[in-house]
Amino acid sequence: MKICMIGTGYVGLVVGACFAEMGHQVICVDNNPAKIASLQNGQVPIYEPGLEQLVERNVEAGRLSFSLDLIESVGHSQFIFIAVGTPPAEDGSADLTYVMNAVRQIGASLNHYAVIITKSTVPIGSSEMIRGVIRAELERRGMSDLTFDIVSNPEFLREGAAVGDFLHPNRIVVGTDNERALQYMKELYLPLTSLGYPLIQMDIASAELAKYASNAMLATRISFMNEMAGICESVGADIERVRQGMELDHRIGSYFLSAGVGYGGSCFPKDVRAIIQSASERNVPTHILEAVDKVNHQQKKKLYEMVRSHFGDNISQLRVAVWGLSFKPETDDIREAPSIETIELLRQRGVVIQAHDPVALQNAYQALGEQNMVYYSDPYQALMDADALLLFTEWKQYRAADLKRVKSLLKQPVVFDGRNLFDPERMKEAGFVYQSIGRT
Numbered sequence: 001m002k003i004c005m006i007g008t009g010y011v012g013l014v015v016g017a018c019f020a021e022m023g024h025q026v027i028c029v030d031n032n033p034a035k036i037a038s039l040q041n042g043q044v045p046i047y048e049p050g051l052e053q054l055v056e057r058n059v060e061a062g063r064l065s066f067s068l069d070l071i072e073s074v075g076h077s078q079f080i081f082i083a084v085g086t087p088p089a090e091d092g093s094a095d096l097t098y099v100m101n102a103v104r105q106i107g108a109s110l111n112h113y114a115v116i117i118t119k120s121t122v123p124i125g126s127s128e129m130i131r132g133v134i135r136a137e138l139e140r141r142g143m144s145d146l147t148f149d150i151v152s153n154p155e156f157l158r159e160g161a162a163v164g165d166f167l168h169p170n171r172i173v174v175g176t177d178n179e180r181a182l183q184y185m186k187e188l189y190l191p192l193t194s195l196g197y198p199l200i201q202m203d204i205a206s207a208e209l210a211k212y213a214s215n216a217m218l219a220t221r222i223s224f225m226n227e228m229a230g231i232c233e234s235v236g237a238d239i240e241r242v243r244q245g246m247e248l249d250h251r252i253g254s255y256f257l258s259a260g261v262g263y264g265g266s267c268f269p270k271d272v273r274a275i276i277q278s279a280s281e282r283n284v285p286t287h288i289l290e291a292v293d294k295v296n297h298q299q300k301k302k303l304y305e306m307v308r309s310h311f312g313d314n315i316s317q318l319r320v321a322v323w324g325l326s327f328k329p330e331t332d333d334i335r336e337a338p339s340i341e342t343i344e345l346l347r348q349r350g351v352v353i354q355a356h357d358p359v360a361l362q363n364a365y366q367a368l369g370e371q372n373m374v375y376y377s378d379p380y381q382a383l384m385d386a387d388a389l390l391l392f393t394e395w396k397q398y399r400a401a402d403l404k405r406v407k408s409l410l411k412q413p414v415v416f417d418g419r420n421l422f423d424p425e426r427m428k429e430a431g432f433v434y435q436s437i438g439r440t
């Protein structure tokens with residue numbers, strides 16, 4: 001099958017490479033010349049375990065290529081995926097500018113039957129809007145007879161585990177009102193469904209909402225546990241024990257119950273806000289989702305508040321070490337990362353930050369620059385003469401840290417742990433002032 005993937009960002013690249021791995025012919029298109037040039041030179045611009053090898057193997061096999069030319073790529077494809085970004089607009093709604101630009105270009109170049117598929121996360125009704133724009137473009141070109149189908153096929157992969165998530169999905173959601181498009185989609189996903197992975201068909205609006213509802217449910221679980229962590233702190237309970245007491249209940253399960261320093265990334269924060277906005281436009285109340293968002297905002301300030309309450313109001317002379325800048329391990333993505341927001345707050349008050357991350361230093365440097373920032377490629381060097389260590393991301397190497405060395409390098413043995421990596425008793429015995437989330 002021939003696929004055109006419009007948008008070679010995170011999702012477009014992973015999904016495009018995976019479809020190629022499944023035996024399809026894929027052209028990944030982007031309007032960013034630097035990105036396409038680097039991919040054409042064999043360089044993968046994002047950090048994602050396993051992706052580089054996957055891209056290399058499929059390029060070599062002649063199944064995967066990269067192009068700036070959307071018109072030509074659309075012309076050769078039976079499946080046209082829209083995988084461009086849908087960032088938050090000022091009011092929290094999903095900004096569809098990139099989607100609509102891509103759609104207009106599809107409408108201006110389509111010359112044969114194709115299935116047009118939204119992979120981007122888009123608000124309910126967007127797929128119908130896309131259908132309208134393409135129809136209008138075809139009419140303008142005097143090609144109203146040309147048929148095409150619209151499908152919503154939301155993506156559920158996680159950064160850091162993206163390749164495995166796509167090739168071993170819990171479910172493949174296909175929203176369509178059309179039998180022909182459904183058959184096309186079934187054929188496309190046959191390499192996965194033949195292994196037993198389920199493909200669920202539904203109407204387009206339900207597919208669009210299934211994506212938002214899934215992210216919102218996971219975000220809700222996290223904010224719920226963060227709220228419980230606050231209660232734990234006030235009554236002397238331990239959130240890790242509370243979690244253990246919950247997760248063996250099969251009805252609850254163990255996933256997404258880790259309290260921490262709040263959820264970040266390019267999706268949970270924006271998608272929760274987008275669904276709130278979309279519901280409010282229809283006068284539908286969203287009490288739960290608003291609370292989820294609010295709890296997360298507060299939680300992201302947690303380590304900042306620990307610094308303030310430990311060191312008092314005058315923190316302008318402090319140097320603090322930060323371990324972990326990415327919004328979670330195994331990625332270099334720092335979008336809406338709790339670390340970045342906290343660093344901004346601390347810098348505004350004159351604190352100097354000594355930062356380490358195994359892969360996100362470059363992205364952090366681009367976002368934060370040099371003011372009050374020192375970047376280290378060695379985590380232990382980042383500790384030297386620091387008044388405290390703030391831990392934001394549960395990278396494996398931090399979990400395995402040599403705590404004696406940590407203590408000897410810090411100016412003051414103070415650790416604020418946003419991911420509950422260490423045992424509070426052991427930390428206290430080792431002479432640390434140690435604060436974590438939901439544990440006293």
Ligand SMILES: NC(=O)C1=CN([C@@H]2O[C@H](COP(=O)(O)OP(=O)(O)OC[C@H]3O[C@@H](n4cnc5c(N)ncnc54)[C@H](O)[C@@H]3O)[C@@H](O)[C@H]2O)C=CC1
Pocket residue numbers: 006007008009010011012029030031032035070083084085086098099101102119120121122155156157158159266267
């Ligand atoms: N990042 C993730 O883990 C996941 C993201 N999603 C959704 O997938 C969508 C894409 O997300 P990301 O890949 O993270 O975004 P991204 O920002 O990394 O990539 C978007 C790409 O689209 C390109 N682009 C924009 N307009 C274009 C046009 N007219 N023609 C060609 N290329 C164009 C940009 O240059 C960029 O490379 C979003 O809606 C997101 O919510 C869904 C599941 C997972």
Ligand SMILES: O=C(O)[C@H]1O[C@H](OP(=O)(O)OP(=O)(O)OC[C@H]2O[C@@H](n3ccc(=O)[nH]c3=O)[C@H](O)[C@@H]2O)[C@H](O)[C@@H](O)[C@@H]1O
Pocket residue numbers: 121155156157158159160215218222255256257258259260261262263264265266267268327328
């Ligand atoms: O729509 C999307 O883009 C994707 O969003 C999330 O994936 P991702 O943002 O890559 O990362 P997650 O592993 O879900 O983590 C999100 C945030 O929640 C935090 N988290 C996660 C789990 C947990 O128990 N506690 C917790 O605080 C993480 O630290 C991270 O900051 C979803 O898990 C994917 O299914 C979805 O496709």
